[in-house]
Amino acid sequence: MSNDLSIDLTAGFACPIPKSDYTNILLAHGSGGKLTHDLISKMFFPRFRNEFLAPLHDGAVFDVGGCRLAFTTDSYVVNPIFFPGGNIGELAVNGTVNDLSMCGARPMYLSAAFIIEEGLPLDDLWKVVLSMQEAAKSAGVLLVTGDTKVVDRGKGDKIFINTSGVGLVDDGRDISPRNIQVGDKIIVNGDIALHGIAIMSVRAGLEFETSIESDTAPLNGLVEEMFKASRNLHMMRDPTRGGIATTLNEVAEQSGLGIKLNEEDIPVPDAVKGACEILGLDPLYIANEGKLLAFVKKEDADEVLDKMRKYHIGSRSTVIGEVVDQHHGTVVMKSKIGGNRIVDMLAGEQLPRIC
């Protein structure tokens, strides 16, 4: 390879983001919201464009040697690394299991790559390793390959973990925003905003009346139940960074259809509502780590809900909205007092390093 120092940025290769927007990376570029999309759509996507990357989904789906695989990656930089309801290790396993599940795949093999800051207590690493093992067992996946790097003190933050994963997509499964139809019901499998508020409460040193725990969990078992109930699961996404508002906006944009939510149907626990009031946050924008949004053919919705409610992490599943042939590309929510408001994508950064 040539020495890359010599790339001439003036010769048609200038950075595609205008200097007037920003010249340096901001925390909000990692929010999962507007600035993250800016980076992806202007810098990464045009250079790496290919048929598999195109769907901008949670993972890539492709054929290899006659079988259909899903492949995904995520780095976890959550702070603190231990939080109510979990730690960075199980979060890293569950997150990648969930990204594969959202592609309609059965998660099979995971990699784990550690970037550790010099000085991390070995006991902390050990707790993380034990809980990755437990999470992998729960999800029925194998950790098959790994990597360990150490960076000098002050050049990292305790531990960052990347997990990538490979899963098999069974015949007849096709999860994509292009499959969404007007009338599709939008289902969530329970209370939202738990993960983000759990992290935020520790970080802010807040104690709420009821303790709020992260919802981190593997979604693959639940997804298998859903596929048993319907062959018309059109689309699934896990609303992590940026919350359900950001995920639904992405889906609306990619499908070109409108999304209508009913505020009073969205399950937000009282403790989360209270915490959001104190912190000045909107639960629609708060990260989840054990939730999925499913777009299901209207006629199949009841049967899917029924299956979901029998599964432990689906017991509070409910319909929160539907796909409409109005306000295309936009998410609109009917509020409890009857008005309609546009629910936009996350603009800034509410909670850096939430996952």
Place this chain on the structure above:
Amino acid sequence: MSNDLSIDLTAGFACPIPKSDYTNILLAHGSGGKLTHDLISKMFFPRFRNEFLAPLHDGAVFDVGGCRLAFTTDSYVVNPIFFPGGNIGELAVNGTVNDLSMCGARPMYLSAAFIIEEGLPLDDLWKVVLSMQEAAKSAGVLLVTGDTKVVDRGKGDKIFINTSGVGLVDDGRDISPRNIQVGDKIIVNGDIALHGIAIMSVRAGLEFETSIESDTAPLNGLVEEMFKASRNLHMMRDPTRGGIATTLNEVAEQSGLGIKLNEEDIPVPDAVKGACEILGLDPLYIANEGKLLAFVKKEDADEVLDKMRKYHIGSRSTVIGEVVDQHHGTVVMKSKIGGNRIVDMLAGEQLPRIC
């Protein structure tokens, strides 16, 4: 998942590394040498043990839906991110391409996950992205999925990149230390220690008479040529962190056979020799990023060498030693003045964050 804060480390789950050894992570745990092995063999391996992880190779090889795949991961934390001969972006692409190649696989799909420090100039990110694109094109692989995280200033170091990769292992290819036989020739595809010295020279602010550039390059094209010449490629490894000494020790240990090197056959450029003298380093322990060590059946070695020398990054290929039925599990080098010395695994950390 249960709250991991509650794992009882006293109940049979105590950290398997004695407190008397060390209680915190040291830079040397990322060296690729003895302490890295300590972590892997005592902490990771016993917990994640499974049939695919067992070979402790550069990647995992498994069957999915009737095809044989290789899967690998690596995080890159090299400092500085731009160095003579390349940058962190192409290093990340080439490194994972090479790990797949060393499994005997044809590299196909890569993921790229970025952990960016707040404040990184966008122009730097853009240069990295451009060079990843160029490297992917050179190696004939597609970047199909990705992730971007941003950490606060002082909690990262410019940019860390994880790449994971999936490749297809053709029928009849079986690369493993258990295949090595007494008499096998050990081939390297050219000058060693270039990458490590290139990094070290920038970091130490040294200028040598001749400029030394990193050898970062994709090895998959060369490997395909080698497979054309022989069906008896028993084992391959790319000697990155820890250099050829560490890699050969791993192979000796895993195969249970002895390795004998000839010092005068090992290609070390004069500029590297000079730099090593100034810096007090041994080229056998310095990282390479475009080199492979191949263990080839004695009778096939000439034909393999012939093919390799016709390929641009193999023009200086040469035999540096052989597998012997002596000093089992150990690497011994015949020095230029005729003595024999044991070449041990890297003990401490010569060059933190070399890749």
